[in-house]
Every structure is written in structure tokens, then in C-alpha cells.
Amino acid sequence: MDKSRVISLFIGVVRAGSFSQAAVAEGLAAQSVSKAIRQLEDYLGVRLFHRTTRSLSLTDEGQRLYELACPGLRLLDEALEEVRNRGDDVDGLIRIAAPTSFGTHLLAPILCTFQERYPRARFDLVLADQFTDLVAARIDVGFRAGSPPDRNLIARRLGDVVLKICAAPAYLEKYGTPTRREDLLQHRCTGYRQANTGRLMPWELQGGDGTLCVDMPCVATFNTIESEAVAVMRGVGIGQLAAYLIDDDLAAGRLVHLLPELDTRNAGIYMCYAQRTRMPSRVRLFIDHAFEAARRQLGGL
Template sequence: MDKARVISLFIGVVRAGSFSQAAVAEGLSAQSVSKAIRQLEEHLGLRLFHRTTRSLSLTDEGQRLYELAHPGLRLLDEALEQVRGSRDEVEGLIRVAAPTSLGIHLLAPILRGFQERYPGAHFDLVLADQFTDLVAARIDVGFRAGNPPERNLVARKLADIVLKICAAPDYLERHGAPRDADELLRHRCTGYRQANTGRLMPWELKGDGGTVYLDVPCVASFNTTESEVAAVRNGLGIGQLAHYMVDEDLAAGRLVHLLPRLDTRNAAIYMYYAQRTRIASRVRLFIDYAFEAARRQLGGA
């Protein structure tokens, strides 16, 4: 027996004053409502109604049950209405997952802009270079650099990632600049070790017949892109770095773009979220806002 459902029907009968009118209100047959009340009476071991062919009234026990149960059902109705209404409110927590590099370079201004528009929204930002399982981590929206996430997720492409070969002016003063891919092999280079696999990633260079993968001589490898960018910025070596992480440094002269004809675009930045038809309004608004803001911020990529 569904106790909550039966109690709700009992209160409905009391309010309506008859089984038939309560049944109409609930979209049920009078027989179904009568059977549910009989089950409740059998469960309690007492009668709740005095029934005649012309009238229906509560027993003393029925009156007591109504007085005790009615406030509780009203509180339950209010709770359901509040939760239902929260879908239309731009208030509450939004949990977002992203790699550290995207959290710093892309999401920080997006979160600020969204909160300026909707001050009632709050964020829990989880930064990890490994792919984040939305369901297991209770994440509303994820961001990812690389290939689109698999599984049953909605993935929206924000921009291509342009890999640029960069070096600090200090490094170029000491070692000179490579003139082609072959000369890169004689330079001090940095590498990125993939967080999920620990594998050192080869450089991806644009060639005449497509992408060429080059194992460069790494003087240092890093398991976070942020640390690799910092090392290149400080003159440790030449690095192949994502455009969204170095464009400001290039514009300010802290880094120099080398061999631009070798730039590649074999990966992208994605926003992803679970396939749900009922998404809280604050999350849906953030998804739409972040998509447009990120595309503007990464424009031209």
C-alpha cells in the first residue's frame, strides 16, 4: 500500500464530502477510491467513515487522523511547490567541472559575468585535468579540451584549439629561433604528459600531406598545461601550446610565435552536460550564457 497516496485520497474524500466527488478530482473511479479507503481502514484496524446510502461522515478515529494528517499533507504540498518553483528561479548552486587551464583562462570571466547578471547563482568549480564523470561527481556542466566526450552526453563545440609553437624572448636570445621542423630537433623543447594515461604527447605539426607527429627532445615534461606554459614563459625551452593559454602572452611580447605555418587545429574545446529534459532554470541559463560567452572569448580560433 502506498501510504502517502492513500492518505492523500482519504483527505480528498473528507474535503469533497463524498467518494464520487473525490474520485472526479483525482481522475479515478469511485470504486478505486473506495477500495483505497478500505485498505487504509484494514491497515489501521478501525473504521474511518460512517457510510450510508445518503451520507458520509467521519468516525472519531477518522476525525483524529484527518486533524493529524492534514497539516502534514499541506506541508508536503508546499514543499513540492517550492521545488517545482525552483526550476524557474535563477538561484542556487551550479556545479561546474573543467581542466585547470580552462578554469583559469576561460571560465573565470564567464562565472563572473553570469553572477553579475544573476547574483543569486553560486558556483562550485571542480578543476581536474582528468575527464570528470558528471553523474558520479554530481556535476551540472563540464568543459573539456581535446576530443568530444563519449557516453550519453550532450557535447557542444565552443572552438577549435590552435596549437602554437612558442618561446620566450630570453630563450631566443640565448639559442636562436628554429627555421623549420628539422631544426626543432636541435632545440630545447618542453612536453606535456597526458593526465589520464601518463603518456608523453608528441607534437602535432602541419605538413604538406596533413598532420605530422614529432617526438621532440624534451628537456622537461609536465602533467599540467599551466606548468608547461609557465616554464616556456620563463625561458626553459620551446613549447607547443594551446592558443587560449598564450594569446595574451604573445600580444604582450612575453612569448614569440614561431613557425606559424606549422600550427595545427586537431582538437577543440567542448561544453558537455547530461541528456536531461528537466534541467533547473539556473543551469539551462548558464549553459546558454556560457556557450555564447565562450565563443566570443575564443572567437577566431
């Protein structure tokens, strides 16, 4: 027996003054309502109504149950209404997971512009280069770079991860500038080691026959691309870095773009979430805002 449902029907019968009118209000057959009340009486071991062919009235036990149940049902209605209204409100917490570099360079400005529009929205931002299990971690929206996430998630591609070879002016002054792909093997290079596997990633170089994966002679390896970018800017070596991370430094002259014909864009940046239906308004609005803003920043529009 669904106790809350049966109590609700009981209160409906008392307020309507008849089984048939309560049944119409609930969209049920009168027999269904009568059966539910009998189940409740059997469960309680008391009669709740005096029934005749012409009248219906509460017993003492029925009156007591009505007096006790009404406040509880009212509280339940208020709780349901509050949660329903909050679903349409932008006031609340949005939990987000993203790679460290993406979160720092692209996502943080997006959060700021969203809060300018919806100042009551709050964020809990988890930055990690390992991809977070969105469902287990109760994350509303996740971002990842690389291949699309598994099919259990809705994924929207924001743009390409463009990899550019670059070096600091001080490095080029000291060690010279490579002019061909083969020259890179004679230079001091940096590498990225995947945080979750520890695997050193080869460089991806665009060639006439497609993309080549080359194991470069690394003088330093890093498990975050931000730390690698800092090292390259300090002149440690030549690095292959994501454009969104270093385009401002290229424009300012802190880094020099080398061999642009070798740039690759084989991976994507994705925004993902578990479902689109029945999500709070604040999450739905943030998804739309972040999609448009990130696409603009990544050159996807």
C-alpha cells in the same frame, strides 16, 4: 499500497464529502477511490467512514486520522511548491568541473559576467586535468578538451584547441630561431605529460600530408599546460601550447609565434552535462551564457 497517495485520497474524500466528487477531482473512477479507502481501512484495522446510500461521515478513528494527516499533507505540499519554485530561480549553487588552464583563463571571466547578471548564483568550481565523472561527482556542467565525451552526456563543441609553437624572445636570442620543421629537433623543447595516464604527448605538427605526431627532444616535461607555459615564457625551451592560453602573451611580445604553418586544430573544447530536461533554471541559464561567451573567446563565432 502507496501510503502517501492513499492518505491524499482519504483527505480528498473528506473535503469533497463524497467518493464520486473526490474521484472527479483526482481524475479517477469512483470505484478506484473506494477501493483505495478500503485498502487503507484494512491496513489500519478500523473503519474510517460511516457509509449509507445517501450520506458519508467520519468515524471517530477517521476524524482522528484526518486531524493528524492534514498538517503533514500541508507540509508536503509546501515542500513540493518550494522546490518547484526554486527550479525557476537563479538563486543557488552551480557545480562545475573543468581543466585547470581552461578554468583559469576562460571560465573564470565567464563566471564573473554571469554573476553580474545573476548575483544570487553561486559556484563550486573543480579544476582538474583528469576528466571528472559528472554524475558521480554531482557536477552540473563539465568542460573538457580533446575528443567528445561519451554518448551518455550531452556535449556542445565550443571551439577548436589551436596548438601554436612559441618561445620567449630570450630563448631565441640565445639559441636562435628555427625556420623549418626539421630545425625543431635540434632545439630545446618542452612537453606535456597527461595527468591521468602519465603518457608524454607527442607534438602535433601540420604538414602537407596532414597532421604529423612527432616525439620531440624535451628538456622539461610538465603535467599541467599552465606550468609548461610559464617555463616557456621563462626561456626554458620551445613549447607547443594552446592558443587560448598564450594569445595574450603573444600579443604583448612575451612570447613569439614560430612556424605558424605548423599550427594544428585537431581537438575541440566541449561543454557537457547529463541532461537538459528538468534542470534548475540557474543551470540552464548558465549553460546558454557559457556557450555564447566561450564561443566568442575561442573564435567559434
